[in-house]
Structure formats: structure tokens, C-alpha cells
Amino acid sequence: MEPAVVSSAFTIARPEAGEYAPYYERYIGLVSGTDIVGTLESQRRQMLLLLSGREESEGDFRYAADKWSAKEVIGHVCDSERIFAYRVLRISRGDRTPMEGFEQDDYVRNAPFANRPLAEVIEDYIAVRRATLTLLRNLDEAASMRRGIANRNEVSVRAVAYLIAGHEVHHRRILEEKYFVGQ
Secondary structure, three states: OOOOOOOOHHHOOOHHHOOOOOOHHHHOOOOOOOOOHHHHHHHHHHHHHHHHHOHHHHHHOOOOOOOOOOOHHHHHHHHHHHHHHHOOOOOOOOOOOOOOOOOHHHHHOOOOHHHHOOOHHHHHHHHHHHHHHHHHOOOOHHHHOOEEEOOEEEEEEEHHHHHHHHHHHHHHHHHHHHHHHOO
């Protein structure tokens, strides 16, 4: 049984354009509404509906020889969300130490996603998303507005929260359109 959803005392406001590098608009622009915690919770349910009942072969599917498998896409979403949530944690706590970027292809290449059962990759997604939700629910308004440097760009906590959601939308659409077509 899932624990009851507890909402934060305030809503993490939508970031303004100057709070993140223009490149990230491609993700943040995919997020509608102004309740990022509710959006992330809704996304968790949508992703689980998309992935539930999938065969192991579907997790191993690649729509082209040079593309990641479905399990690797899900694993990439998890790794990226962990990194983004770490940025939220550090920046929200006032840590002004610049954080480097990461090379997604190296992460996927060096991860065990392709060799793990699909069910375990899905469990990892659930755990990562729960941790992200807990982190965001425990922020106050001042923390959500703090800014730091990540990947050589200034970014606000709330922008990273919306980036997490937009990145997931981007990859879920790819899963729907290229991996699980017509299902």
C-alpha cells in the first residue's frame, strides 16, 4: 500500500526564463501548470501505466542499432533525475560550489541497465521518483528560489524541479512513440 500523498505548504512556482540556461527550455517548456510536485506525482503514475505488464523483450528493444534499449532509456531518466535532485539538494541548502555537467552516454554505457531485469529498472524509477518528491515536498519558498551553478550555468532550484519533469516527459514520449508504438 502506498503512503498518503502529503503536499508541501506552498507550491513551487514556475521558473522564469532567466533562472536557467536557454537550452533547458526544450524540457521546461514541456511542463504545463504550476504544481510541480503534483506534476511529478502524476508523471510517476503515467510512467508506471506505460511500463506495467511489459515483456522483458520490450525492455531490450532498440528502435535502431545505435539507440539505447528501453531499459537504458528508463535508466537514463533515473540517473539524470538523481543528478538533478542532487543539484536541488545542494543549491537549496545554500551550497554555492559549482557543479559539473555529466555525459549521459558515458553513464548509460557504464551502467548495468541492459543486464538487469526490466522489473528492477522499473523499481529503480519508482524509488528515484519517490526520493525526488520527498526532497521537493520538504523545501520552503526561500529554498526554491535559491540559485547555484550547474554545468557552468546559473540555475534556480525551482528551474531544476521543472527540468526534472520536462526531461521525463521528453523521454516518456520517446518511449511511447519509438519503443511501445501502438500499445
